[in-house]
Amino acid sequence: MSIEIKVPTLGESVTTAIVAKWLKQPGEQVAADEAVVELETDKVSVEVSSPSAGVLGAQAVAEGAEVEVGAVLATVEAGSGTAPVAAAAPASAPAPTPDTASSTGSYLPQPASASANASVQADVPASSAQVAKPAPPAPTGAPAAAAGEVGETDYDLIIIGSGPGGYVCALRAAQLGLKVACVEKRATLGGTCLNIGCIPSKALLQSSENFHEAATGFAAHGIIIGEVKLDLARMHARKAEVVGANVKGVEFLFKKNGVTWLKGAGRISAANTVEVSGEGGAKSFRAKSIVIATGSDSISLPGLAIDEKQIVSSTGALELESVPKHLVVIGGGVIGLELGSVWMRLGAKVTVIEYLDRLVPGIDGEVAKAFERVLSKQGMKFKLGHKVIKVETSDAGAVVTVEKAKGGTSETIEADIVLVAVGRRAVTDGLGLAEIGVALDEKGRVKTDGHYATSVAGIYAIGDVIDGPMLAHKAEDEGVALAEMLVGQAGHVNYGVIPAVIYTWPEVAGIGRIEEDLKAEGVDYKVGKFPFSANGRARAMNSTDGFVKILADRKTDRLLGAHILGPDAGTLIAELATAMEFGASAEDVARICHAHPTLNEAVKEAALATEGRALHV
Numbered sequence: 001m002s003i004e005i006k007v008p009t010l011g012e013s014v015t016t017a018i019v020a021k022w023l024k025q026p027g028e029q030v031a032a033d034e035a036v037v038e039l040e041t042d043k044v045s046v047e048v049s050s051p052s053a054g055v056l057g058a059q060a061v062a063e064g065a066e067v068e069v070g071a072v073l074a075t076v077e078a079g080s081g082t083a084p085v086a087a088a089a090p091a092s093a094p095a096p097t098p099d100t101a102s103s104t105g106s107y108l109p110q111p112a113s114a115s116a117n118a119s120v121q122a123d124v125p126a127s128s129a130q131v132a133k134p135a136p137p138a139p140t141g142a143p144a145a146a147a148g149e150v151g152e153t154d155y156d157l158i159i160i161g162s163g164p165g166g167y168v169c170a171l172r173a174a175q176l177g178l179k180v181a182c183v184e185k186r187a188t189l190g191g192t193c194l195n196i197g198c199i200p201s202k203a204l205l206q207s208s209e210n211f212h213e214a215a216t217g218f219a220a221h222g223i224i225i226g227e228v229k230l231d232l233a234r235m236h237a238r239k240a241e242v243v244g245a246n247v248k249g250v251e252f253l254f255k256k257n258g259v260t261w262l263k264g265a266g267r268i269s270a271a272n273t274v275e276v277s278g279e280g281g282a283k284s285f286r287a288k289s290i291v292i293a294t295g296s297d298s299i300s301l302p303g304l305a306i307d308e309k310q311i312v313s314s315t316g317a318l319e320l321e322s323v324p325k326h327l328v329v330i331g332g333g334v335i336g337l338e339l340g341s342v343w344m345r346l347g348a349k350v351t352v353i354e355y356l357d358r359l360v361p362g363i364d365g366e367v368a369k370a371f372e373r374v375l376s377k378q379g380m381k382f383k384l385g386h387k388v389i390k391v392e393t394s395d396a397g398a399v400v401t402v403e404k405a406k407g408g409t410s411e412t413i414e415a416d417i418v419l420v421a422v423g424r425r426a427v428t429d430g431l432g433l434a435e436i437g438v439a440l441d442e443k444g445r446v447k448t449d450g451h452y453a454t455s456v457a458g459i460y461a462i463g464d465v466i467d468g469p470m471l472a473h474k475a476e477d478e479g480v481a482l483a484e485m486l487v488g489q490a491g492h493v494n495y496g497v498i499p500a501v502i503y504t505w506p507e508v509a510g511i512g513r514i515e516e517d518l519k520a521e522g523v524d525y526k527v528g529k530f531p532f533s534a535n536g537r538a539r540a541m542n543s544t545d546g547f548v549k550i551l552a553d554r555k556t557d558r559l560l561g562a563h564i565l566g567p568d569a570g571t572l573i574a575e576l577a578t579a580m581e582f583g584a585s586a587e588d589v590a591r592i593c594h595a596h597p598t599l600n601e602a603v604k605e606a607a608l609a610t611e612g613r614a615l616h617v
């Protein structure tokens with residue numbers, strides 16, 4: 001049977017691609033899911049795989065030719081010859097066939113599936129396009145069977161949880177030749193980050209920023225567009241599309257790297273066994289190593305029940321069906337301020353109640369103060385140094401009772417929605433950890449040593465479920481480091497150089513030490529600051545709030561920390577992360593030629609300012 005290989009959907013606005021390279025030639029045998037041709041667009045390079053095992057027929061287009069989405073690239077004669085054996089599988093292992101399809105259910109042997117395959121291809125994040133192509137997936141993971149039954153399939157590594165920690169660990173381990181499965185109970189891969197965290201929040205932040213800029217910022221540029229209207233349903237739909245593309249991208253990467261998705265809730269029933277309870281029952285799988293990457297979940301205050309309608313967590317706040325008149329945010333941390341910004345830009349009055357007398361504990365105090373001023377200027381109200389006593393709800397809305405953290409008379413605030421953003425806790429329930437002796441720390445996180453090993457041999461943990469900042473990139477880097485350690489390499493995470501970003505406008509970004517800590521420790525340091533109001537590009541953008549602050553050792557000039565409040569701070573911090581990773585001095589940064597006019601020039605000027613020689617202030 002002849003099956004067409006077509007140009008997949010390549011993204012929202014991409015209609016054509018260039019045929020960069022044929023990876024297989026006519027007459028060559030191809031395995032199902034084996035890449036046959038490489039396409040390039042201005043955004044991404046994508047490998048297109050054969051939907052079926054067989055022999056490649058004629059190529060319809062030559063290298064260098066431009067092809068439209070949906071165009072036929074080549075045909076494959078399904079069932080002709082024998083598909084190549086997977087490199088990482090035993091020599092006798094057959095290529096996947098419909099009968100031995102992996103438990104992802106995403107193995108696509110039929111022509112009808114070709115387009116589905118293509119759409120999955122289209123969802124590959126640009127950054128993933130360079131991932132090395134490992135062997136096609138070995139046949140693994142049979143349908144769920146009766147509880148306690150032991151699966152025929154053993155793995156080198158089973159990871160519980162497919163968030164940024166788990167899925168990245170799975171991909172790296174598979175690249176290194178391990179046979180890997182990842183257990184995920186959610187209907188889609190990608191964890192908190194891709195489903196209900198980083199990605200949907202950034203989608204709404206971007207949309208609301210566009211809305212706000214169109215409504216309030218365009219006129220200053222001489223652009224008159226009349227009344228700006230909000231289509232909230234469309235905004236949510238776009239967010240869902242962004243999430244969908246990302247979670248499908250992870251599913252594609254699993255397939256591409258031969259990682260098996262075991263669908264269901266995982267429990268460690270013995271030191272080398274994971275029981276997976278899915279739709280069809282429970283089934284056990286053995287593994288040489290097990291990784292707990294079960295992430296974190298939002299918490300509430302005592303006596304405050306989240307109903308995701310009037311009293312919402314971040315998950316509910318990402319799904320509000322209308323713009324609240326008054327949103328009260330409990331907690332002045334990153335998530336509260338990001339989601340508060342979203343709804344404020346869309347028209348809500350937003351009041352933030354924070355127990356401490358400052359915002360975002362952990363970031364540089366001077367930056368936090370300036371950030372508070374900028375958000376206040378935008379209209380956000382703050383009740384710092386206040387605690388919530390109770391929240392009462394009725395059909396008319398919610399009434400929040402607060403009083404000063406130090407005590408005093410109470411006052412009430414009426415709101416239609418209350419967002420509880422007071423922190424997150426490690427997810428360890430239902431994993432069977434106590435039964436097998438995996439120790440937790442005083443905060444309920446899985447205790448690990450410097451190699452992510454838990455108190456039970458062969459069981460490891462990474463990401464939000466262990467100590468450290470609850471950040472997606474920290475989880476990812478731990479996943480990579482652990483996978484490398486498991487094969488005897490020297491995996492490493494530099495915890496001193498992990499950037500943290502708040503994606504409001506302006507953004508806030510920080511890395512390394514904060515000034516308060518240096519002071520407290522008696523470190524001899526110097527400070528260099530440069531305001532965006534003196535940066536040409538920031539003026540051109542009409543975005544001059546904020547500054548770059550660099551902390552360096554007074555004697556050695558080595559960079560100790562950097563903190564930015566300003567436009568695109570989250571991107572700007574990468575330069576300083578690179579510099580710090582290489583042990584650079586402030587002078588090193590100052591001597592790098594920075595393009596003009598860019599926001600990065602403010603970084604260079606702040607580095608110069610550590611020696612009192614900034615040029616443009």
Ligand SMILES: Cc1cc2nc3c(=O)[nH]c(=O)nc-3n(C[C@H](O)[C@H](O)[C@H](O)COP(=O)(O)OP(=O)(O)OC[C@H]3O[C@@H](n4cnc5c(N)ncnc54)[C@H](O)[C@@H]3O)c2cc1C
Pocket residue numbers: 160161162163164165166167183184185186190191192193194196197198199201264265266267293294295296314315335427430431462463464465470471472473474475503
């Ligand atoms: C609203 C919001 C915005 C955020 N924005 C950012 C941001 O911009 N940048 C950033 O760096 N971080 C951000 N974060 C934090 C980020 O999401 C987390 O740090 C990151 O997701 C942690 O990754 P993880 O792999 O440790 O766990 P998670 O992403 O939490 O994934 C854990 C997965 O394990 C699964 N699981 C749990 N138990 C089981 C079980 N027994 N069996 C099977 N599966 C199980 C869960 O279903 C989940 O899918 C945000 C978080 C939220 C809530």
